[in-house]
Amino acid sequence: MLFTILIGVLSAGIYAFRNSLIKLRFFFSGGRQQKKQKESSPFVIFSDNKRYWNVFEPICQEFEHRGVPLIYMTASPDDPAFQKNFDHIKCEFIGEGNRAFAKLNMLSADILISTTPGLDVFQWKRSRDVKWYVHIPHMANDLTLYRMFGLDYYDAILCSGEYQVKQIRELEALRQLPPKELVMTGITYMDAMRSRLRTLPENRSVVTTVLLAPSWGTSAILSKYGNRIIDALLATGYHIIIRPHPQSYISEKNMIDALMHQYPECPQLEWNHDNDNFEVLSRADLMISDFSGVIFDFSLVFDKPIIYTDTSFDPAPYDACWLQESPWTFQMLPCIGQQLTEEKLPCIKEMIDSCLQEPKYQEGRDRARKETWENPGMAAVLTVDYLLKKYSQLHNEQSPIEQEA
Numbered sequence: 001m002l003f004t005i006l007i008g009v010l011s012a013g014i015y016a017f018r019n020s021l022i023k024l025r026f027f028f029s030g031g032r033q034q035k036k037q038k039e040s041s042p043f044v045i046f047s048d049n050k051r052y053w054n055v056f057e058p059i060c061q062e063f064e065h066r067g068v069p070l071i072y073m074t075a076s077p078d079d080p081a082f083q084k085n086f087d088h089i090k091c092e093f094i095g096e097g098n099r100a101f102a103k104l105n106m107l108s109a110d111i112l113i114s115t116t117p118g119l120d121v122f123q124w125k126r127s128r129d130v131k132w133y134v135h136i137p138h139m140a141n142d143l144t145l146y147r148m149f150g151l152d153y154y155d156a157i158l159c160s161g162e163y164q165v166k167q168i169r170e171l172e173a174l175r176q177l178p179p180k181e182l183v184m185t186g187i188t189y190m191d192a193m194r195s196r197l198r199t200l201p202e203n204r205s206v207v208t209t210v211l212l213a214p215s216w217g218t219s220a221i222l223s224k225y226g227n228r229i230i231d232a233l234l235a236t237g238y239h240i241i242i243r244p245h246p247q248s249y250i251s252e253k254n255m256i257d258a259l260m261h262q263y264p265e266c267p268q269l270e271w272n273h274d275n276d277n278f279e280v281l282s283r284a285d286l287m288i289s290d291f292s293g294v295i296f297d298f299s300l301v302f303d304k305p306i307i308y309t310d311t312s313f314d315p316a317p318y319d320a321c322w323l324q325e326s327p328w329t330f331q332m333l334p335c336i337g338q339q340l341t342e343e344k345l346p347c348i349k350e351m352i353d354s355c356l357q358e359p360k361y362q363e364g365r366d367r368a369r370k371e372t373w374e375n376p377g378m379a380a381v382l383t384v385d386y387l388l389k390k391y392s393q394l395h396n397e398q399s400p401i402e403q404e405a
Contacts (some may be wrong), residue, residue: 011289016246019030038128040108042391043070044206046118048074048100051246051275054189055115055138057081058380060089066384071109075100080275085165096297098123099107110391113383117150126153131163131394133385134158140292140372142327143167144320151319156181158383161372163328172321183386186379193278193301200282208238210352211272211284216242216252219313222259223252229309229347230263233288236349243280246294288340291329299336300369303362306337307348327370335364 032271034212043063045056056072057080063070064086072081072091094103101123104112108129115138118125126133135142135154142166143151144161151157151168157180165182172179210233214221220227222244233240242263248256260271273282277294281287287298288307288389301305313330335338338351355361375382 005044028268029257036176040110041069041071042110043068043387044107044109044112044130045070045072046100046104046112046114046116047072047074047076047079047081048114049246050079052115052138052280053080053159054192054276055136056188058085058192058342059383061111062089062380062384064183066386068384073100074106079296101109101125110394111387113387117146119151121149124242132156132390132391136188136383140190140296141291141293141329141332142320144171144323144327145291145293145329147317147320148319148321149357150178152177154180156183156386158183158185158186158386160185160374160379161328165369167323170317170323181390185382185383185386186375187373188379188383190297190301190373191377191379193281193297197282197301208286208352209284210238210240210358211280211287211298212237212240212242213287213289213294213298214245214248215290216248217317219290219311219332220245220248220292221288222248222255225342226343227259227262229288229348230259232345232348234263234268236352237268238349238352241271241272241280241284242269242315243274243277243347247371266320276314286355291327293329295329295333296368296372299365300373301392303365303385305358305361306333306353307340307351308333308337310339310341332364332371336361336368337364 019050047053047056047058051326060070060081061073067088070089073094074081074091075094075096077093079091092099093402098356104356105125105127106129107127109131111132113129113134113136115136118124119133129371134156135151136158137160143157143164152171152175153398157168157304165184167181168180171177212221212229213231217223221281228315230240230242244256265271276321277297281298281302284298286305287295288309289295291307291313295306295308307312322325338355340348340351344351347395378379
């Protein structure tokens with residue numbers, strides 16, 4: 001909160017000082033000097049972490065294909081974007097944490113697109129010189145599972161399912177917010193994963209592989225079950241992969257460090273930290289998770305079964321607590337997998353075996369895919385179509401000239 005107040009005061013002070021200088025120059029020039037306009041970028045992407053490159057890469061490739069300039073700003077110095085040889089995409093490292101937000105707070109751009117929630121809530125403030133903020137989700141489920149007020153101050157949200165539109169409209173009505181533009185584009189990274197999967201040679205392991213992939217926070221698996229679920233999984237004799245949510249290494253570092261120390265890697269157990277989760281998802285036969293969006297990446301792209309844990313989800317920190325209807329995620333979970341409770345931990349091997357052999361969850365996966373993955377294969381194209389159209393509307397002119405493919 002102190003950082004938020006400080007940055008807000010500093011940003012306002014800098015704007016006031018800059019405007020005073022412009023007025024003084026104009027006054028002493030006898031009114032002859034024109035105000036110098038700050039150079040503005042037509043399109044900017046901001047990524048607060050390299051792990052979201054899978055969301056942005058298809059969009060960058062589409063801009064590159066059309067020959068439209070784009071600036072990609074990242075808070076990760078080792079972002080995979082720097083390894084790409086783009087002609088029309090300029091990649092910039094803008095610092096980590098508050099340093100990145102300080103730069104964004106003074107940014108001049110027509111349209112900015114980002115996965116980062118909390119715009120104008122914490123350190124990241126809307127810049128007076130950015131005309132339009134667009135949010136693109138990094139998960140294929142409820143947008144109300146962001147922390148409180150996560151999307152309130154964006155101008156537009158790119159959606160992948162009608163239930164997301166319904167949820168956002170309900171929040172806007174409850175909070176008396178102006179309606180945002182909700183655009184049904186699809187899911188860029190799932191489109192890309194499906195394309196990669198089609199070229200992946202089949203290579204099934206002899207040993208059953210179980211992936212434990214929790215979300216983070218007090219309602220997530222590792223916070224609720226801790227070593228008990230790891231002990232139960234190791235007792236199955238199956239190969240176990242644990243992939244903590246990246247935010248856990250920041251917000252729950254002590255807990256993760258303690259578990260990694262208690263359960264060091266061995267032939268049966270591995271801890272996965274890959275930035276790109278495609279390889280580990282493709283190796284797993286079954287996933288155990290909670291309310292993490294990766295459940296739908298795994299079940300809908302790879303078409304494999306899941307087990308979800310009963311973590312007694314507490315909606316209090318999330319936008320979902322404002323809505324009476326249960327989040328879509330929790331309505332869909334029983335359709336695509338079995339629920340694991342504390343009492344069932346001793347029987348987890350039998351649950352895994354049952355899920356791997358049970359065909360009834362295929363129908364549930366088909367339903368979930370239909371409801372949360374609109375326009376499969378077209379997300380990047382539709383996203384860039386929208387951004388170019390919005391640029392034209394903002395300037396009341398034709399969009400930037402695109403090169404013929």
